Amino acid sequence: MNIDFMVQSNLHILRLDRGRFDHRFAVGPARWPFWDLLWVHSGTLTLEIAGISQEITAPAGILIAPNTAFHGQAKPTAEASICHFTWHHPDISAAQSYALPNLLHGADLQSLVTLLQTYGKRGVDHGMRANLLQVILDGFQPAPDPAPVSRIDQAWHEAAEKLQGIRGLVDVAALVGLSESTFRAEHRAQHQRPAGQHLQRLRLRRAEQLLLTSGMTLPEVAEAVGFAHAESLSAAFSKRYGLPPGRYRRRKQRMA
The missing domain is CATH 2.60.120.280 (Regulatory protein AraC)
Structure with missing residues (x-):
């Protein structure tokens, strides 16, 4: 109404x-x-x-x-x-x-x-x-002022802005001057889950945003979020959201 x-x-x-x-x-x-x-x-x-x-x-x-x-x-x-x-x-x-x-x-x-x-x-x-x-x-x-940002969260914040150029965790770690092994260990200690899983979710979350708020094609979305191929994005997206990207986009647009 x-x-x-x-x-x-x-x-x-x-x-x-x-x-x-x-x-x-x-x-x-x-x-x-x-x-x-x-x-x-x-x-x-x-x-x-x-x-x-x-x-x-x-x-x-x-x-x-x-x-x-x-x-x-x-x-x-x-x-x-x-x-x-x-x-x-x-x-x-x-x-x-x-x-x-x-x-x-x-x-x-x-x-x-x-x-x-x-x-x-x-x-x-x-x-x-x-x-x-x-x-x-x-x-x-x-809302209260947020707690001080850790260097792990700082790295993820920067990585979210640069996903297209992030090849893997080594690039995320380098954003705050850490080795990949140190970054993995500190991430797990802080968030209690693997850093690789977090990176995958970050890519998929951004892909979802682009699917719903832009007219980009699937290959363009895949490139923008750091997937090597559209097929790789489609497989990971379907596993996470239960629908392939194209069907997910159409369904959400109908609901909107």
Whole structure:
């Protein structure tokens, strides 16, 4: 349901919707030009946002600032609602990538979010909907400053920007002046999984983003994320997401 109105509070609601996420299909990747209030009513969503992993277990939500890239997955399913809106003079600075519930308990906020969705379905007065949204937003606070970045995470951050030129872990390690063996050991100690697995997921995650947000062909996507051949990307992608890249792209585009 699309809603389009302006109110004195400077809140301009664009969309209210509610549905179910399934672990077979990713949440995002997305980067909205407006604010996004994502509330989990049941189940759990894990989101990667601003370089930080956030697990959101009902009743809880997250307020995502405009132009903030995020993606995630349900565990294994989750019912959630969204509210997309513009906010010209927010109390929470747009410089913050996201905000989490603060002033009210999750259950209290959830009842308000549910009421907002009900208002939308019933066509309740625009001003009342905006006022209710403002009350909900008052229950959020900016995200805390992230912990200092380790040299392993620094390497992965740089590698994500240079995937096309990353041949393997030796190149990732070199970004922070480490040998491949040292990098592997430090990565496993920090993340409790093999570094090679992490690199593969990084490539596939970026491939998914390009498939859904660009018109690039499969060979072009493969080259951009560091796969030697489109066939190699297709095999790895199918194993990870359960569908070959072309079918995955078409299905997600239909759902969007």
